Amino acid sequence: MDISIVIPLLNEDESLNELHDWIVKVMQSNRYSYELLFIDDGSTDNSWKVIKSLSEKNPNVKGIRFQKNYGKSQALNAGFKVVTGDVVITMDADLQDSPDEIPELFNLIKSGDFDLVSGWKKKRFDSKIRKNIPSKLFNAAARKTSGLKLHDFNCGLKAYKNEVIKNIDVNGEMHRYIPVLAKNAGFNKITEKVVAHQARKYGVTKFGMERFINGFLDLITIWFLSKFGKRPMHLFGLLGTLTFFIGFCFALYLGIDKLFFNPTGRLITAKPQFYLAIAAMIIGTQLFLAGFLGELILRSKSDTKRYNISDKINS
Helix, strand or coil: CCEEEEEEECCCHHHHHHHHHHHHHHHHHHCCCEEEEEEECCCCCCHHHHHHHHHHHCCCEEEEECCCCCCHHHHHHHHHHHCCCCEEEECCCCCCECHHHHHHHHHHHHCCCCCEEEEECCCCCCCHHHHHHHHHHHHHHHHHHHCCCCCCCCCCCEEEEHHHHCCCCCCCCHHHHHHHHHHHCCCCCEEEEECCECCCCCCCCCCCHHHHHHHHHHHHHHHHHHHHCCCHHHHHHHHHHHHHHHHHHHHHHHHHHHHHHCCCCCCHHHCHHHHHHHHHHHHHHHHHHHHHHHHHHHHHHHHHHHHCCCCCCCC
16 A cells, blocks of 8 residues: 555544545545545544545545544554555644645655655744744754754654554654654654645634643653663663762761861751751662662563564574
8 A cells, every 4th residue: 555644633524525535636646545544533523424424435534433532642643553554644634734745745755765754834824822933932942852953843744654653652742753753763764844734724723732831741751761761870870879979978078077076066967957968868869769770670671572572483
C-alpha cells in the first residue's frame, strides 16, 4: 500500500464528507493505493455515523472509535499501530489541512532523503491572541530544547516512513513532539515543508490554554528523557552528591566551630544552620538513591529485552 492517512477527530461531523471526497479525488488522480483511517476520539456528535456511512461507500475507509475523549496523542498512537502504508500521512479533520499537499509530501518520503516531513503553516488564519502568539512561543521553546530547527512542531499535516511511526510511542500531549520522538529513536533525516493553511469552515477550535500549558510541561518531560532517560544517575547522582557535600560542609563547619572556637556557646542544634545541613544531606542522599534506583530499573528492563527471544533462525 502506498499511503495510509490517519485522521484523529473530535466532533467534526460537518467536515468529514467534504474531507473524504477531497482526499479520494487526490488519491484517484495520482493512482495511489491507500487506506483512510478516521479515529473518533470520543465525539458526542454524529461523527461516528458519518464514518460508518463513508466506510460503506468506500472500502478504503476504516475507523476506530474511543469510548471517551483520550486526546489526540492517544488517537494517533492507536492509528499508528494498525496502519500498513509505506508512507503515513497525518492530518486534522477540520479542513484546515489541504489534501492537495499529500502528493508532494509522499514524494519527499519516497525519495529516500527523509524519514519525516513536517508541515509548516507559514501563513495562518487562526486567532493571533488565542493561537498564533502561543504557538510561536511554544515553537521557539521546542526548537531551543530539542535542537530541531522546525518552525511549526504542532502542524497536524506530517508525512512519515512507516518505520518511524512503528518505533515511537505517542502519549500524553506528545503529538506536538513527534519529530523529537523520531529523532530520539534514531531517525535524523527530518525536514519541513511549507503547506497551505485554510480558515476553519465548520465547528470551533479545540485549542485552549490548558493545552498550551500541558504542551510546555510535556516539553520539559521530553527534554529530560532525551537527555537523561538512559542515564538517570548522571543527573540525580550529580545533584545528590553536590547537595550532600554542601550539607556535610555546613555540618563540619558547625562541629569545628563548636569544638575549637566556641565550646561554651549555645548548642549546635540551636543554630538554624544545623537543620539546613541535615536537610541538605538527607535530600542529597535521596537524590543519589533515586538515580541509583533509576539505573537498576533500566538495567532490569535491558536484561528482560535481551533475553525475551522465543525463536531465531539465520541471524
